[in-house]
Amino acid sequence: MTTQHHAAVPAADPATRKREQRGWYFYDWANQPFFTSATTAFGAAYIGGLASEAAQQDVQRNGPDPCTDADGDPNNLISCDISLFFLDFPAGVLWNYLVATATVIQFFVLPVAGAICDRSRNKKRLLAILAFTGATAVGMIVFAAGSNWQLAAGMYLIGQVSYGGSIVVYYSFLADVAYADERDRVSARGWALGYLGGGIALALQLVLVMGHDTVGITQAEAVRIAFLTSGIWWAGFTLIPLFLLKQRSSPRPVEPGRSVLTAGFVELGKTLRGALAFPLTLWFLGAYLIYSDGVSTVVSVSAQYGREQLGFEQDVLVVTILVVQFVAFIGARLHGAAAERFGAKRTIMTSLLLWILVLVAAYNLEPGDELMFWSVAAGIGLVLGGVMALSRSLFSQLIPPTKEAQYFALYLVTERGTPQFGTALFGMIAHLTGSFRPAILALTAFFIIGFVLLVFFPVRRAIRAAGNTEPTVV
Known part of the structure; x- marks a missing residue:
């Protein structure tokens, strides 16, 4: 017998609906430090700095001149090469390549994740897997020190892709928590709470980064702690939506002989063709x-x-x-x-x-x-x-x-x-x-x-x- 699927119908009881909307808001609050702190404020400078340190060490091993620019400036590391998978590229463009790589990966992963999500009987579990994976990866950057840019880059890449996947699942809950007339207000409140949370987290982190001497740590160590606290913030506050949200739409059925994963890939093709309608x-x-x-x-x-x-x-x-x-x-x-x-x-x-x-x-x-x-x-x-x-x-x-x-x-x-x-x-x-x-x-x-x-x-x-x-x- 085929399981019937239906559109989401939010809770009829206003108090229940308000509680679920409050839980939905808090995922904006939870994930915003990844964008504000780990990406905008600290990501490019710190991860790029690790790559430059690796390039400088390579200069010291291979002689004084290989990294000087056209004007003979040995401090300009944009032309200093670092290596990954047998490819050499300038340390100064690592961040650009990292963001571009994350974008390309998400271009293929997110539509499939969305198709799988619509077939899932437990969207909250999928949200939890993606959010906790991303939060853990961001927190792991605390261990990237010195010239270990590979760890930082790899963890950031995992964090970025997991973040994108979790946002797909999170957005899909909007229909579960709000009627049509409520969605503008609910979406705006979630976005507002996200900016407030990101601002508070960044302000606290900047207190530590700017006052690192008073607690006896270096600025680089303070920035690493900022990555760790961004991950902890993301994971900790994700517990609120996981506790309060409820999936109110039944999943689209999975065809006999297929798993949710393979059905998701098939559904992706149908979605792309069906969007033309x-x-x-x-x-x-x-x-x-x-x-x-x-x-x-x-x-x-x-x-x-x-x-x-x-x-x-x-x-x-x-x-x-x-x-x-x-x-x-x-x-x-x-x-x-x-x-x-x-x-x-x-x-x-x-x-x-x-x-x-x-x-x-x-x-x-x-x-x-x-x-x-x-x-x-x-x-x-x-x-x-x-x-x-x-x-x-x-x-x-x-x-x-x-x-x-x-x-x-x-x-x-x-x-x-x-x-x-x-x-x-x-x-x-x-x-x-x-x-x-x-x-x-x-x-x-x-x-x-x-x-x-x-x-x-x-x-x-x-x-x-x-x-x-x-x-x-x-």
Whole structure:
């Protein structure tokens, strides 16, 4: 007898639903230090530093000259080679290759993970496996010291792929915890709580990193402890959603003679072909691909712009990260309230216009003006969390029932696989003009195109076409 599968129906009791929503919020809180601390604040500098140390040791073993650059500078390690799997590449680009490798792996893994998740009878167990694997890997970077960049790189790669897989499962629970009219608010609150948690964790870690002398440890040891505490934070707070969440949709059936894994691969192919039957869903996904690329690019190049164009030191840039985190908490909550009144589509479009204004303000910043730099950072924070949170909730309305994880996997592949377009444009224009100012202004194109695509997007028709109930306000 074939098991029937049905779309998720959230708990009818408001108190039960609120408790499950609270549990859902906390996975945003739990995983955010991986992005804020392990990736943005410490990842590139620390793991790149380990590779540079390995390259320097190689220089000392092989003579004084092999790593000097074209100007004869022996301290420029960008040209110093390190080796992995019989490949030699410069130490200075290890982080770039590491992030690119994680992106490629996730491009193949996440859709399959989503297909498997929709076939799973216990999504919480899958969430636990992925979250604890990622948290353990990040925590293991505490053992990467000296020149041991291979351990740090390997653990970060495992952490990044596990993080992506866990987010697919986590997003799929949105339909289990919230009715259509509640999803904008729930998604925005989760995103807001994530930024708050990431900001608190990073602030505590920076106290240790900046005051390492007072506790008798080196700065490198303090950074390693930051990786460890990021892993502990991720694993510890994941227990809350694991305790409070409940899977309210039955899984799609597994064909006789197949395991969940093989059925997941088969279902992936069906999902990719079946997505063509929902062109309006793909329309929104295309718009999201463009403006999320703009968001990701601004986040990734903002420190470079502040350092190279405006001349700010590292301490100013670190404070800026904290400003963005805490203001993003407020911004996400404001976006959630606005979406309840005006609808997600209108709120996202307004946010895209605000992104354009923020980039114009960044273009006009004067070197060394810290107050204005932080003001622009606060503007980024106000629109950063909200536009991503509402995009998540709006997309959940456009997914055919019982296929949430598979479609959210495509959503995440779109989100994570495209920032190279924006960064490539940014770098190309900076190269051609000799300045980062026109490069930062050029990023407005992503928000302008995304805005135009959303203007003509028939959101109610798209929700009906996916087989979902229309919320009162969209």
